[in-house]
Amino acid sequence: MVIKTLIGPVEIDVILKRLACQLVENHNDFKNTVLIGLQPRGIPLLERLTSILQSDYGVSNIPVGRLDTTFYRDDFRRRDEPLKANQTRIDFLVEGKRVVFVDDVLFTGRSIRAALDAILSFGRPHEIELMVLIDRRFSRELPIQPDYVGRQVDSIASERVKVEWDTEGAENKVSIVQIEGDE
């Protein structure tokens, strides 16, 4: 397994602040906006974003939810490893709301397709936007594109983009992992 660091902690800080800034530009006072982190890996990004929105822009009352898409995936029983369901927590109505999905890496687009399906179980949003930290362009299998992108990355199928957060003494980092023996 070969590892190459793509983005370090300083640049991640800059990216997070820019993403928060873009959100503020488009959503002003967030009166009709809800943020939904996609389980499991969209949650740390969402937490950091909301913390910046609060500290830098004084926005504190945005409804925040977490959505698990396991039951909506189209690769159920077609994967090598069975999927484990995560918790969904959306304690508000999304009917008529502007929903922003937040996830760490956009790859084939299938998770987002599942998320689009899943969110409709909670009502009919006015619009849905997508924010990702990393967009693995050229690897999409569905016509899905993000509205807010931290960084675009060119990678091939046998590589994996790994996002690590500064928990338990580690630092914010995005790296590319080459999986040896992979197809």
Place this chain on the structure above:
Amino acid sequence: MNELSVDHLLGIKDVTENDIRLIFQTADQFKEVINRPIKKVPSLRDITIANLFFENSTRTRLSFELAEKRLSADVVNFSASSSSVSKGETLIDTVNNILSMKVDMVVMRHPNPGAAQFLSKHIDARIVNAGDGTHEHPTQALLDAYSIREKLGDLSGKKVVIVGDILHSRVALSNIFCLQKLGAEVMVCGPTTLIPKFIHTLGVRVEYNLDKALAWCDVANMLRVQHERMDIKYFPSIREYTMQYGVNMERLNRLDKEITIMHPGPINRGVEITSEVADSDQALILQQVENGVAIRMSVLYLLANRGLVSSGD
């Protein structure tokens, strides 16, 4: 561990503690799903499930059917009373005919113990035992244990008494296995005629006095008196049974603690428990019914996830 260790759910005896915990974890997520405005997920949309009920059932069949529909599976129903079984067709022939219609999973209730086991050896589809005679009723035991866990937390060290007709009850046997696997202590209580002779070899306590049993336990699971399974008189009269083994408020008020009351249904009101108890806050009966759908969704989902069903890949 994201996968069950078994291909079929034939009984609690065959599954591991990890399996039970995985079923509970997944049921937690499904419980959230069934409380949404749209209570349906597309997980099993390419799966066809046959509900084969060779014995009458209302709530279990409805609960399974609802679970299947909320997972978007295609459902076919079969009941023996209106079928060729009454013309003498064998179990395997009946089921093979149904499977020729490309059914992936079978939920079966049958009056004979071991029917689900027998079937699992002869057909390819996944099988969920929805009660086989006096043997096992695994999903009922799972939803009972899940409901206790929801109310009282982890089952380890909890004391549960199963009261009533243990002899004819598949719920009792599955409950004993399930609760013990999760670390609970189990007692059975009932008239001597309705307690199987060697039940203590399963590691359960036996008590014939209901008041002593209630004083010991955290949870009392009251079983229905199954008149339909009794070919002889096991106790002198319903009135006497109720006096000895029926739970009423007076009995509960005599205890120095609040215990939780459960009942797998249907209740013979005024026999096993009084209406006052059944409708009180101490009773978990309606939660059991709600949890039943989540547990059954979880079991069907996880069994389909075993990946051996014809999915076309």
